Amino acid sequence: MSMDANGKTAVRFPNLPERIRGLERLACNLWWSWHREGWQMFRALDLQTWRESDENPVRMLTTLPLEALASAATDPGFLALYDSVLERFDASIASHSGWFPAEYPGLGSPLAYFSAEYAFHASLPLYAGGLGVLAGDFIKESSDLALPFVAVGLIYSRGYLSQRIRDDGRQEDEERTLDRTHDPITAVLDETGAPLVVAIPLFDPPVHVAVWRADIGRIPVYLLDTDIDANQPWDRSIAHHLYATNPEQRLRQEMVLGIGGMRVLEALGIRPAAVHINEGHPALAFLERLHQISGQGVNFDDAVARVRPTSIFTTHTPVAAGTDIFPFPLMDKYFGAAWKTLGADRDRVLALGVDPSQPGAGFNMTVFALRMAGWSNGVSRRHGEVTRKMWAGLWPDKKVDEVPIVSITNGVHLPTWIDPMCLQPLLDRYLGQAWIGEQERPGVWEMVDKIPDRELWRAHEALKEALFEEINERARRRWQSGSVRAEHVLALGSLLDREIFTVGFARRFTAYKRPDLILQDLDRLKHLLLDSWHPMQIIYAGKAHPSDAEGQRLIQKVCRLAQDSEFAARVAFVEDYDQELALAMVGGVDLWLNNPLPPLEASGTSGMKAAVNGVPNLSILDGWWIEGFNGKNGWAFGDEAGGEKAGEEDRAKADADAIYRLLEEKIIPLYYHRSDDEVPHEFVQVMKASIRSIAPAFSARRMAKEYAERFYAAALRPTQR
């Protein structure tokens, strides 16, 4: 489908019968993905095609035979469902009412949100990990709260890597090409009806971008595409992959995102009143804002002063080494001609990106973003402290605790991450049908205690069953593909036992997350796994970045163990961790394990997802868990300062010992302690405490409201412009 700059759409599915024409609107907006009645309707349309199209309604409507559509258009049962979904959709999309406009009338000017990655749904994979999932959750919640957002990102046409593990345990990446015709995106057109193409200056020759639009409820997300005929090969490939490793290509990518993103908004007639960048990658958007203001004849210092009150920066990196730093000669190559137009000389502009602790290193994107943003934050209380300390040098007159970087702790989008099949219906029954809308009302989550233990436990068992089925199905398909040895099929989880206490560890494989920590003492682990009365099993999943050799080695280490008959298939590694598998795992295991090396987990969000599904956390005190743990809703270990005091090896020993002890003495006995009704009532108390305490405090709703109250309300005030 295509759409002109005013949002007019061309017909994408001309074969849809008139009576159900609205399916086109519903299919092209990912709203359905977090509204149960939405995907239930598509399922009801044709379950088989729904599955074959990977639960992507755009693909489904393209492949569904005409007869099937015709019969749906006369089926009273389907039509009733369709009418009610469409009515709800149209009412919520068209309406500009909601929490934000009610709370802040008159602040409707658009706020542009920039992020290098987004995870909205499996049918549009534009992410690498947690940062993208956070951005996706944030946009969905912004739609729910009617925040005045437009979002900007990149299309990675070859960016998404499917993971396969070879027989020797090594990761193999298979590039998945983005399917622009069947993915839920729409080409943006110019006034003549041709695809909009925007030229981005500073490149020689200029780089051109086409623009796609994804609709996430009420929020349009503009995605820039460099892989078009108008560009030379080296320019086409700018946005092939997430996070180009070549420094020059990385800079060019961030120029397209930040500067190109602002130019595209301008071409669409959108002048954002404020700009929020998610992590440092889009920081050059602030440079473009400077350029826009200087263009009106404002001098450089005044332009900086005008950009700051309406610029917002969220940093996610807890170590200085994690930020992008571009060497000065590279900056000169691309920006040499631009200094003049900013009304300043080169050194004054570049100085904005210089870290005083290493002035020669180059242009530091985090430093630049911190200097340009009047509003900056870290993503958990602890991360805020770490960040203030890390960048205190930028504010030499201030004490560390006065450094103007606050904390807004991350959250997860509850309608997306609370299992919609078993758990949401249970919450409907005991919390009231309106719990999603009222998720912040005190008292709503207290009602979790009203759920009979047996019902919560049965729901959990059903989720565990569904996870194991999914794992088996993946293993079966892999075996059928013919390229894999039998012991590897076992390592993929086909011998997992649903009666056994199951630990989940799923996240990006990289050194600081220490996926092998629980493998420290293999004999002790083996005792736990193979205990004849109270055994345990571990399900691993996660990808390593292609250039992260240590991450790849860790995958191999875990996979070899999973293949080792001595461990009796009680360790499994499930391939190709993605949003879908994440959703199945966070509800389907019995315990969520997290043991990064403090203070390197800025926040972490997968543990929140587990907690809101009633899966307790066993986690080190780092990131969000320092705030989340209350003594009753899971288990914690490690003291916050330990990572800095002890050597890494001692630390690993101590942390592993703490994990074994908690499992041996507390968690496993609690799990297997069953009453006559087979329900582990005390374990269920921990599950309930987990939902009750984590859902309201670590929701994307709480997070988005906090951004609105602390930043947006001030940044969007007309006097700021």
Ligand SMILES: *Cc1c(COP(=O)(O)O)cnc(C)c1O
């Ligand atoms: C939630 C999520 C993450 C982030 O998990 P962390 O524990 O914060 O590292 C990464 N990938 C996927 C697919 C997720 O759903």
